[in-house]
Amino acid sequence: MNVENIQSQMRKGVLEYCILSIIKNGEAYPGDIIEEMKSAGLNLFEGTLYPLLNRLKNAEILSYRWVESTTGPPRKYFSLTEKGLAFYELLESTWKELSGSVEILISKTNKETPNTEL
Amino acid sequence: MNVENIQSQMRKGVLEYCILSIIKNGEAYPGDIIEEMKSAGLNLFEGTLYPLLNRLKNAEILSYRWVESTTGPPRKYFSLTEKGLAFYELLESTWKELSGSVEILISKTNKETPNTEL
DNA sequence: GATAGTACTTTGTATTGCAAGATACCCTGC
DNA sequence: GCAGGGTATCTTGCAATACAAAGTACTATC
Numbered sequence: 660m661n662v663e664n665i666q667s668q669m670r671k672g673v674l675e676y677c678i679l680s681i682i683k684n685g686e687a688y689p690g691d692i693i694e695e696m697k698s699a700g701l702n703l704f705e706g707t708l709y710p711l712l713n714r715l716k717n718a719e720i721l722s723y724r725w726v727e728s729t730t731g732p733p734r735k736y737f738s739l740t741e742k743g744l745a746f747y748e749l750l751e752s753t754w755k756e757l758s759g760s761v762e763i764l765i766s767k768t769n770k771e772t773p774n775t776e777l
Numbered sequence: 778m779n780v781e782n783i784q785s786q787m788r789k790g791v792l793e794y795c796i797l798s799i800i801k802n803g804e805a806y807p808g809d810i811i812e813e814m815k816s817a818g819l820n821l822f823e824g825t826l827y828p829l830l831n832r833l834k835n836a837e838i839l840s841y842r843w844v845e846s847t848t849g850p851p852r853k854y855f856s857l858t859e860k861g862l863a864f865y866e867l868l869e870s871t872w873k874e875l876s877g878s879v880e881i882l883i884s885k886t887n888k889e890t891p892n893t894e895l
Numbered sequence: 896g897a898t899a900g901t902a903c904t905t906t907g908t909a910t911t912g913c914a915a916g917a918t919a920c921c922c923t924g925c
Numbered sequence: 926g927c928a929g930g931g932t933a934t935c936t937t938g939c940a941a942t943a944c945a946a947a948g949t950a951c952t953a954t955c
Contacts, residue, residue, distance in 0.1 A: 664910085665793070665868060669875050671943065672787030677882050684886035690902075699885070700878040707943050709904065714942095731901035732951035750783060751883075756818065757787045758876055764795050764817040765869075768802035782941080789912065808933075825912050827935060832911090849932035850920035 670701060672757075674711065676750040677701060679739065682721065683747055688734040712737060720746050788819060790875075792829065794868040795819060797857065800839065801865055806852035830855060838864050 681687055681695050689708050696703040712735075715721040720743035723735045739747065799805055799813050807826050814821040830853075833839040838861035841853045857865060 662867065662871075665871055666875070667943065668793075668910085669790030669871060672790040673875070673879055674943085675783070675786075677879060680883050680886045688902085695882070695886075699882040700874065701882070704944060705903085706905090706945060709902095710942080713904090728901080728952085730952085732903075734902065749780065753780075753783055753787060754879070757784070757791070760818040761791055761795060761872070764813070764819070765798050767817070768798045768813075785912065786941085792912085806933085822913060823934085824914060824936090827933095828911080831935085846921085846932080848921085850934080852933070 673754065674703070674707070675715070676747075676754050678708070678711065679715075679720070679743065679747045679750060682737050683739050683744070686736040686738045688726070688736050690734070715743070718746075719743075791872065792821070792825070793833070794865075794872050796826070796829065797833075797838070797861065797865045797868060800855050801857050801862070804854040804856045806844070806854050808852070833861070836864075837861075 677696060677699075678692055681692050687695075689705070689712065692708060693703050693705070712721060712723075716723065716737075719740055721737045722740050723737045725733045726736045727733045795814060795817075796810055799810050805813075807823070807830065810826060811821050811823070830839060830841075834841065834855075837858055839855045840858050840861075841855045843851045844854045845851045
């Protein structure tokens with residue numbers, strides 16, 4: 660019940676959505692994705708990302724191609740498939756519904772009984 | 778990788794936040810909470826809620842008192858402890874940070890290359 | 896051909912939402 | 926006083942998955 664755990668729990672649900680959004684923007688390899696996530700304030704670990712990308716690839720949501728690098732071994736550049744784009748849009752509406760529901764709930768419970776404040 | 782699973786994953790992270798928000802508004806028993814969540818569009822199951830409430834009680838975030846009911850067995854009415862209020866505020870800021878990060882990421886990745894739209 | 900840096904993969908652990916069923920309490924009718 | 930239906934709470938087992946940590950592999954440089 661510590662802070663890291665809470666953040667991790669909340670992050671969980673939106674990880675796929677964020678990652679697909681990055682890839683939708685253009686081909687990316689895992690290093691790009693981790694960087695972009697961090698710059699938005701969302702930490703992401705290799706041990707999380709690689710299995711996730713593989714799950715998405717196996718579900719035919721992502722595809723990849725090998726691209727050689729001058730600074731090391733070749734990289735897997737991922738991009739969305741057609742199915743992946745549809746999946747992304749599903750995630751998008753799911754996120755909007757969820758965040759909408761939360762807003763409704765929070766604003767409602769904050770208004771009804773002001774005397775809750777002691 | 779089905780729809781229910783995605784929704785469930787996203788819901789996961791905000792469950793505690795929503796439930797604490799409802800309880801913060803005033804004492805509530807599990808039936809109340811499930812009703813309120815459903816009315817906001819968030820399904821919640823008994824098998825999820827009871828263990829969660831017990832975890833929060835053991836962490837001294839919630840306390841409860843028994844209240845008799847005219848329609849059945851007595852109910853556990855939960856309320857926030859002092860520690861619970863602090864925890865709620867932590868969840869609140871965590872949620873705001875997360876949803877902020879997501880918005881940043883999504884809007885950024887949607888703008889940079891408009892030609893992604895096929 | 897050894898070393899360092901980058902990239903990808905795998906294994907094990909802990910958490911927790913959910914389904915299903917069990918337990919317990921209250922009331923009514925007999 | 927006890928059988929049955931409705932309400933409420935609790936428990937058990939399963940499945941999914943984020944994370945940590947260690948391992949493998951490729952490239953370039955010395």
